Amino acid sequence: GAGVSQSPSNKVTEKGKDVELRCDPISGHTALYWYRQRLGQGLEFLIYFQGNSAPDKSGLPSDRFSAERTGESVSTLTIQRTQQEDSAVYLCASSTTGTRNTGELFFGEGSRLTVL
Amino acid sequence: KNQVEQSPQSLIILEGKNCTLQCNYTVSPFSNLRWYKQDTGRGPVSLTIMTFSENTKSNGRYTATLDADTKQSSLHITASQLSDSASYICVVTPSGSARQLTFGSGTQLTVLP
Numbered sequence: 716g717a718g719v720s721q722s723p724s725n726k727v728t729e730k731g732k733d734v735e736l737r738c739d740p741i742s743g744h745t746a747l748y749w750y751r752q753r754l755g756q757g758l759e760f761l762i763y764f765q766g767n768s769a770p771d772k773s774g775l776p777s778d779r780f781s782a783e784r785t786g787e788s789v790s791t792l793t794i795q796r797t798q799q800e801d802s803a804v805y806l807c808a809s810s811t812t813g814t815r816n817t818g819e820l821f822f823g824e825g826s827r828l829t830v831l
Numbered sequence: 832k833n834q835v836e837q838s839p840q841s842l843i844i845l846e847g848k849n850c851t852l853q854c855n856y857t858v859s860p861f862s863n864l865r866w867y868k869q870d871t872g873r874g875p876v877s878l879t880i881m882t883f884s885e886n887t888k889s890n891g892r893y894t895a896t897l898d899a900d901t902k903q904s905s906l907h908i909t910a911s912q913l914s915d916s917a918s919y920i921c922v923v924t925p926s927g928s929a930r931q932l933t934f935g936s937g938t939q940l941t942v943l944p
Binding site: 719748750756757758759760763771773774806808819820821822823824825 | 873874931934935
């Protein structure tokens with residue numbers, strides 16, 4: 716696709732259920748990021764993938780959160796035993812290089828998660 | 832802790848007017864500073880990217896400035912349009928850390944007819 720694609724765009728789930736969010740980065744982009752954005756707040760870093768390097772998971776808020784990436788393509792963010800405080804928009808972004816360089820970061824439209 | 836503070840938190844202006852948004856940061860040293868526009872319900876879109884050695888960068892009606900000595904950046908919007916209504920986010924990349932961009936909370940701009 717032409718841009719970063721995320722699915723689902725909206726997800727409503729019950730507390731305690733597991734959810735899986737998907738991100739398709741732009742083809743050829745080696746760097747992929749997941750962020751969380753709570754209502755009216757800034758973006759919180761969750762996890763970063765760069766090529767075949769070990770991912771930087773330092774932003775994951777708890778062990779209920781995990782993410783995987785297959786090579787340099789699709790990534791999935793999994794939240795287990797969801798809690799109400801997990802309600803947020805989860806944004807995925809990709810870049811041709813790490814952002815230490817001026818590689819532009821392209822964002823998806825986000826997955827809005829609501830935990831009832 | 833590296834911080835990026837933006838002001839004002841929100842701003843309302845009339846169509847056609849100019850405005851300036853501020854970004855103060857403590858991230859040091861840093862690699863680059865970016866401004867993003869985020870429409871409601873959409874992902875952020877890049878407006879400008881400046882390295883630490885650049886003082887200004889323009890993108891149409893948007894002009895970003897950077898003063899690395901005072902650790903301040905501004906985004907000036909000229910001849911505002913209704914479509915400029917959005918959140919504007921300042922993002923700083925620390926040197927040596929390609930991974931953890933530091934995001935400001937954004938300035939919510941509303942342009943009224």
